[in-house]
Amino acid sequence: MNPNDLNILTQIIKAGEGMDLSDIRTPGVPIFQTSNYLYEDVESGTDILLSKKPGHIYARYSNPTIDALITIMATLEDTDDALAFSSGMAAISSVMLAYCQPGDHIVSSAYIYGGTYTLFQNQLSRYNIDVSFVDPRDHQEIEKEIRHNTKILYTEPLANPTLIASDLSFWRNLATKNNCKLVIDNTFTPPPILRPIDFGADVIIHSATKYLGGHSDLIGGIVCAAKDEIATVRPIMKTFGPNMAPIIAWLLIRGIRTLGVRIERQNQNARELAGFLASHPKVNKVFYAGLKDNPQYELAKSQFNGYSGMLSFEVNGGWEEAKTVMKNLKTILFTVSLGDVSSLVSHPASTSHVYLSQEEREKIGVTDGLLRLSVGLEHVDDLKRDLDNALKKI
Numbered sequence: 001m002n003p004n005d006l007n008i009l010t011q012i013i014k015a016g017e018g019m020d021l022s023d024i025r026t027p028g029v030p031i032f033q034t035s036n037y038l039y040e041d042v043e044s045g046t047d048i049l050l051s052k053k054p055g056h057i058y059a060r061y062s063n064p065t066i067d068a069l070i071t072i073m074a075t076l077e078d079t080d081d082a083l084a085f086s087s088g089m090a091a092i093s094s095v096m097l098a099y100c101q102p103g104d105h106i107v108s109s110a111y112i113y114g115g116t117y118t119l120f121q122n123q124l125s126r127y128n129i130d131v132s133f134v135d136p137r138d139h140q141e142i143e144k145e146i147r148h149n150t151k152i153l154y155t156e157p158l159a160n161p162t163l164i165a166s167d168l169s170f171w172r173n174l175a176t177k178n179n180c181k182l183v184i185d186n187t188f189t190p191p192p193i194l195r196p197i198d199f200g201a202d203v204i205i206h207s208a209t210k211y212l213g214g215h216s217d218l219i220g221g222i223v224c225a226a227k228d229e230i231a232t233v234r235p236i237m238k239t240f241g242p243n244m245a246p247i248i249a250w251l252l253i254r255g256i257r258t259l260g261v262r263i264e265r266q267n268q269n270a271r272e273l274a275g276f277l278a279s280h281p282k283v284n285k286v287f288y289a290g291l292k293d294n295p296q297y298e299l300a301k302s303q304f305n306g307y308s309g310m311l312s313f314e315v316n317g318g319w320e321e322a323k324t325v326m327k328n329l330k331t332i333l334f335t336v337s338l339g340d341v342s343s344l345v346s347h348p349a350s351t352s353h354v355y356l357s358q359e360e361r362e363k364i365g366v367t368d369g370l371l372r373l374s375v376g377l378e379h380v381d382d383l384k385r386d387l388d389n390a391l392k393k394i
């Protein structure tokens with residue numbers, strides 16, 4: 001029917017509908033802010049749903065903007081495939097649900113993001129999935145914790161917030177020997193700092209909220225892995241529904257394009273600040289793998305390309321002194337997140353690790369006087385001055 005023969009009320013609905021956009025090419029990726037897609041006939045719809053044929057049918061399953069992001073992330077992490085989630089926690093919980101059945105067991109570094117720790121301890125236990133927490137440096141202890149039903153070994157290559165390094169070659173060998181999956185949260189050390197696939201990681205997770213996005217303007221998560229691993233995780237995404245929104249994928253792609261230059265500057269600034277803080281009279285201790293007196297210096301040097309833009313330091317004193325420093329920082333922003341172009345400071349004991357008991361916190365080095373710094377792209381002299389002024393107030 002000629003569209004002009006339709007009633008104006010129908011034309012309002014139908015005009016321009018289903019336009020073919022396939023011949024439009026642009027340097028950037030457009031947002032397909034769409035929830036469903038037209039398909040040719042009943043058979044092709046079914047084939048797309050059953051993954052027998054490429055194409056899109058419903059945006060919880062796939063979307064062209066998300067597909068572009070997945071291609072980019074799989075390239076960056078050198079894996080065959082990837083999935084995009086609504087948050088880092090959505091990515092982590094989906095991977096756990098994909099690989100573990102009730103009765104299964106996980107061995108995890110105790111030195112992980114507080115939210116992940118809480119997921120493992122308080123939520124997975126409700127599904128009768130048991131988690132043993134280990135010191136990622138204590139290889140004998142880790143081996144001892146392996147059980148016949150251990151399905152996953154989990155760690156962060158540079159741990160939050162104490163920047164403790166895991167020797168990924170050891171973790172890989174242990175996973176192979178015990179037929180477990182090695183799952184790595186690479187949020188703190190995105191490419192070009194580390195590609196966990198080079199050390200044989202099976203599943204690589206990112207909180208895209210942090211370095212990948214880089215501008216504190218989105219929440220997202222990514223899982224990168226080989227095709228058959230992604231095929232294990234995808235049904236969880238499809239049925240539990242923690243998928244990423246197209247506009248977030250679009251923002252994320254924009255952020256990722258500057259990841260290389262951001263990381264270069266952040267690595268460089270963090271290195272200078274670590275040296276500065278290490279010799280500051282109001283600082284007890286600096287946690288940064290790139291300091292020569294760090295016992296893990298050699299491991300970090302061989303495993304990472306740069307030591308990341310993250311560092312932590314313990315002020316002289318406890319909770320009150322940490323608060324004084326945060327209150328007096330002017331250029332460095334007091335907030336919980338990380339990986340932004342702006343330098344951010346956080347107090348792990350009262351934020352990311354608040355759900356842990358004081359004893360649990362102390363055990364993993366999260367003392368009341370510990371501050372975590374996510375170093376941004378500002379001129380390093382301004383950051384030094386800001387830290388110096390604030391520390392002098394103690």
Ligand SMILES: *Cc1c(COP(=O)(O)O)cnc(C)c1O
Nearest residue numbers: 087088089113160187207209220
């Ligand atoms: C922030 C963070 C997460 C959680 O990601 P969200 O995007 O906040 O859900 C997981 N792991 C690490 C290391 C993080 O820093």
